[in-house]
Amino acid sequence: MVQQSLNWKGMAANLAAELKATGDLTARSLIDAVSATPRHLFVPRYFQNSGGAPTLWQERTEPDGESWLRPIYSNTTLVTALDQAEQVTNGWHGIPTSSSTQPSLTCRMVEALDVRSDDRVLDGGLGTGYQAALIASQLRHGSQLTACDLSGTSEAGKRLVQLGHDVDVLPADATSQAFNKKFDKAIFSFGLPWITDTIRSAMAPGGHLIANALGPLSAALVLLEADGDGNLNGPFLQGGGLFMPARHRDRDPVSLPAQVPASQGLTDIPVETFDNYQFKFLLAAHLPGVNLQYGTEEGQSTRRLVMPDGRWCELAYRDASPREPRYYGQGAPEIWKTLRWAWQWWTKRGMPRWERFGLTVTDAGHRLWYQSPEGESWAVG
Template sequence: MTDQARLLLASLINTLTEGGHLRSTAWQQAAEAVPRHEFLRGGFFRRVQDAVPSAWEPVQESDPGWLETCYSDESLVTQVAGTIVPADIRGRIMREPTSSSTLPSLVLRMLEDLQVEPGMRVLEIGTGTGYSTALLAQRLGEENVTSIEYDEDVAARARTALGRLGIHPTLVTGDGLDGYADGAPYDRIIATCGVRTVPPAWIAQTRPGGIVLATVGGRLGPSELARLTVHDDGTASGPLLGGQVSFMLARPHLPPPLGLLPDMSVGQERGTSVGADVLDGWTSRFVVQAAVPEAQHLTLEHDGCREDVLIDVASGSWALHHDGRRWTVRQDGPHALWDSVEEHLQRWREAGAPDLARCTLHVTPGGDSCRW
């Protein structure tokens, strides 16, 4: 590592410590031993300021400011559109990010929240660039770390970066939602991708008393970090840790295309006492999302009024909320989506409309549920 890289790493460590993200000596020492720039040798994408729609431009290792940005506390996009990396592009690209190097403060916060002890065996879901994998190996020993990555190209780049540093944990290419049974049971499982529901395999592959740390979210956007303790009966429960943590959803959990919208002039219409503003706030939208986990949200305009639509592509259910002189909702399909929204919001409000950090997530074979 060059003198400049050492200085930049030391400055980043100081920032993370002062910010409360690095809280223990053990993780501080691990972070000091892992140069982040080694995992960004292929470059990254920088968002083009003020571009509408969002656009990205590549930053290569040879470009000015590359090294300094590697040691900034920000997420750096390393792949867009499922296959495209910085070396593939000259100019700009207007596609969605599909892989990134997560901001170091969140990586270290999660590793602290994982509550590991020496000798514990950890399964990481989502190798990504390999940076967090290296931190785990540095803290626990490479023999205690298994990491699984869905994307073969991303996995290959991570393997190369880890190899340059002489770090050789067990690296697997496959669907992380299935875990990795060959190495089970694990003391800890940590996921660096978002999921709509906690996969049963993660619970089954964690020893009783072990911990699963995962970001649980959905198709309406909000997601929160959950620390789940696995019980003897195959269930798990634990708190949401707060902080509006966001990760890209695991690819199998991404929403399907909306396709052709249904005829929204049909269906049953009624008044509602719940305004569409519940779809704006982070916490209330998380509650709505728990009520209708398959639904996607879009807004329309009709006669100068806003209309909010929830639509479940798989079942064909939809609800249209009209924000006129009075609130009305029209819905159709096998599931009355807005009825479920009202029911969940009522329970949440009866509990005092608490912050998400006061929520306990319960994972059972029947699904996930929040209790206030």
């Protein structure tokens, strides 16, 4: 058990006060929940970034005392799992695959959903269980909350039971699970490239869903409302939230297309554009599933867009001046064409932020719209 001298309750109250001061937390019931919920119970082990290349991760557990506890009660994302983990001198190497979300982001999302005491709620990614604990505290009964997770649900479920929350925990992929109930609210704490048909059909008329949509490149949060016909529609919110991409079961490996000789051309797209979250959001909507890779080659900075099927387009810069981009692979000229179109459209309209856009999801697919559902729009995917 945590040493009483470490005073987690005082730390939790301070965290709630900090989030209230920054405007991330405003609802009285949720302020009380953050103050009373022992986040350390849900994060018995995590990894701190100590820098280096590759990144050196320091493992933190309860025996570390205050150096373990204090980060838990700060407004910090905590990495809880590493893929390809390798223990080395003074720490670990590995790739983060799971985390306990930054509390400010969790609170903003829960508040945006406006969870009511009689709501039926879907938590699409249980993870450590901390988010589920905050949501359950807003409901009359824990059984009103259904939480899905691909792995490790037993431990998170036990932690929730320990706090008196009888949550319905499913070891399932929320993006493909056929639910036998309708939900008034749904929240996804992982990157959700698509609102799948099973998710859409699980929403009750008038229900709301919030997610980091159009990933993995986009950091935008969308708040969608369900209508009586099973369609979803709503705006992207002013504050973003970038999550690790969704994991799925039994997905076939990607088969990369054969490369073709390079094509070349000039670009006026500044290298710093690829650091702009608003532009990357627009790009993600028009190149679904795209990843952005940063690199250097022969003294030049490179920005490479890589599609899920392996096609790619690369721009190379020297001294911050545009150089010749190179693009390879089947269909890659279309990546370059889309990139140029997105840059021209975005700059001509004054570089609009993502809250000027919205999303409509029907059985016909996804549609991104600008300013209003009746305005300029594009099919996504």
